Amino acid sequence: MIEYSKKINDLGFTIFELLSEALGLNPSFLKDFNCAEGHIIQGHYYPPCSGPELTLGVSSHTDADFITLLLQDHIGGLQVLHEGQWVNVPPVHGALVVNIGDLLQLITNSKFVSVYHRVISKNIGPRISVVSFFVNTPDPIKGESKIYGPLKELISEEIPPIYKNFTIKEFLDYFYAKGLDGNSSLEPFKL
Numbered sequence: 001m002i003e004y005s006k007k008i009n010d011l012g013f014t015i016f017e018l019l020s021e022a023l024g025l026n027p028s029f030l031k032d033f034n035c036a037e038g039h040i041i042q043g044h045y046y047p048p049c050s051g052p053e054l055t056l057g058v059s060s061h062t063d064a065d066f067i068t069l070l071l072q073d074h075i076g077g078l079q080v081l082h083e084g085q086w087v088n089v090p091p092v093h094g095a096l097v098v099n100i101g102d103l104l105q106l107i108t109n110s111k112f113v114s115v116y117h118r119v120i121s122k123n124i125g126p127r128i129s130v131v132s133f134f135v136n137t138p139d140p141i142k143g144e145s146k147i148y149g150p151l152k153e154l155i156s157e158e159i160p161p162i163y164k165n166f167t168i169k170e171f172l173d174y175f176y177a178k179g180l181d182g183n184s185s186l187e188p189f190k191l
């Protein structure tokens with residue numbers, strides 16, 4: 001697990017470099033902005049379900065982070081919302097899914113958009129997935145919480161900010177209080 005975590009960390013840094021370049025910024029920009037500072041790894045276990053049409057593995061949501069790197073096994077079940085339709089994300093051996101999270105949407109002023117996804121239930125399994133969230137968390141000792149908002153490099157008179165400045169604590173408190181209810185965590189942070 002430690003080896004996996006190190007590799008995912010390095011991959012995350014590379015993806016942040018590519019995303020920074022895609023935004024026309026210095027490759028180290030998003031990393032220097034502490035986007036990869038907190039790395040949370042979760043293991044999910046989905047037992048086989050006798051009535052899969054009656055429930056979901058994980059309900060529709062967007063991730064409350066900058067990016068997510070997701071490893072799913074051969075069972076499948078992950079779906080993304082594309083043009084109003086749920087589309088299967090078939091498992092590809094050795095491949096990771098990269099999702100944009102809400103925090104990247106906020107700081108890029110919606111240049112990158114977080115993706116709604118869910119996991120359907122199946123009567124086969126169990127299904128196992130390992131999910132790595134790149135997020136900045138409040139300092140556990142000092143309690144300090146970084147302030148984020150649309151990057152000044154990406155806003156101008158023609159492209160005004162869509163979101164207000166917020167602390168990571170405010171954002172995460174709202175996300176955890178709201179739960180995965182299918183609504184966007186971005187609403188209260190809109191200007």
Ligand SMILES: O=C(O)CCC(=O)C(=O)O
Nearest residue numbers: 044058072078119129131
């Ligand atoms: O298990 C999966 O494939 C996805 C889980 C997920 O979306 C999440 O933990 O945020």
Ligand SMILES: [Fe+2]
Nearest residue numbers: 061062063117
């Ligand atoms: Fe998710």
